[in-house]
Amino acid sequence: MKDVLKIEMxxxxxxxxxxxxxxxxxxxxxxxxxxxxxDVKTAVSEAVTNAVVHGYDDETGVINMEVEIExxxxxxxxxxxxxxxxxxxxxxxxxxxxxxxEERSGMGFTFMEIFMDSLNISSCYGKGTRVHMTKIIAxxxxxx
Amino acid sequence: xxxxxxxxxQIEKETVKIILPEELDHSNAIEIRTQIDKNIxxxxxxxxxxxxxxxxxxxxxxxxxIMGRYKLVKPLGGKVILTGETGNVERIIKMSxxxxxx
Numbered sequence: 001m002k003d004v005l006k007i008e009m010x011x012x013x014x015x016x017x018x019x020x021x022x023x024x025x026x027x028x029x030x031x032x033x034x035x036x037x038x039d040v041k042t043a044v045s046e047a048v049t050n051a052v053v054h055g056y057d058d059e060t061g062v063i064n065m066e067v068e069i070e071x072x073x074x075x076x077x078x079x080x081x082x083x084x085x086x087x088x089x090x091x092x093x094x095x096x097x098x099x100x101x102e103e104r105s106g107m108g109f110t111f112m113e114i115f116m117d118s119l120n121i122s123s124c125y126g127k128g129t130r131v132h133m134t135k136i137i138a139x140x141x142x143x144x
Numbered sequence: 145x146x147x148x149x150x151x152x153x154q155i156e157k158e159t160v161k162i163i164l165p166e167e168l169d170h171s172n173a174i175e176i177r178t179q180i181d182k183n184i185x186x187x188x189x190x191x192x193x194x195x196x197x198x199x200x201x202x203x204x205x206x207x208x209x210i211m212g213r214y215k216l217v218k219p220l221g222g223k224v225i226l227t228g229e230t231g232n233v234e235r236i237i238k239m240s241x242x243x244x245x246x
Contacts, residue, residue: 013171038232045203105208
């Protein structure tokens with residue numbers, strides 16, 4: 001089975017919850033475990049929050065989210081057209097944040113890495129950031 | 145926005161206790177922080193108790209908010225108390241290393 005979901009939304013904080021709920025609902029057909037749903041919801045929440053807080057610095061911009069399902073594989077791509085990341089390697093380091101005053105924990109990319117099977121970040125400084133994550137959803141099935 | 149709809153706040157013996165919403169993320173962490181800090185700055189409390197018994201989801205924004213309150217109350221001799229955390233919330237807190245700090 002192959003399926004795709006595409007959502008275009010504004011970078012509003014309210015959409016962080018909407019995005020993770022939409023992905024959770026869409027992936028339900030893979031019969032995921034509660035833990036798998038939570039893993040994906042957390043990763044999506046981190047990626048969309050990054051776009052809102054860092055990509056657009058709380059200004060309004062467009063975020064695209066594409067979710068693909070093929071067999072047991074789940075792929076999620078979240079794109080913003082904001083300021084981009086100057087140093088991606090640095091940004092991936094646990095606890096590193098460019099906004100300590102706003103109490104960002106610096107754990108966003110770390111959580112995406114932990115909760116998903118793969119994390120790919122491509123960013124162009126001044127043009128935007130694309131985060132691509134994948135995860136095999138074994139669910140209750142044993143034929144992972 | 146009315147924070148009291150989602151997060152209830154009460155003070156007892158220098159501790160501000162906040163009942164956290166079902167989902168804690170960047171969109172509501174700022175309002176909760178404001179609510180707690182107001183009580184600290186007014187000198188009504190120096191300890192913060194986060195009650196997670198209703199919370200089913202939290203991301204790194206929640207971690208940042210708890211760490212921030214810890215940094216705020218520590219110089220005042222206060223402490224941060226976490227109660228009722230289960231499942232996903234407990235796992236996130238463990239991974240963040242917060243239990244070692246507070």
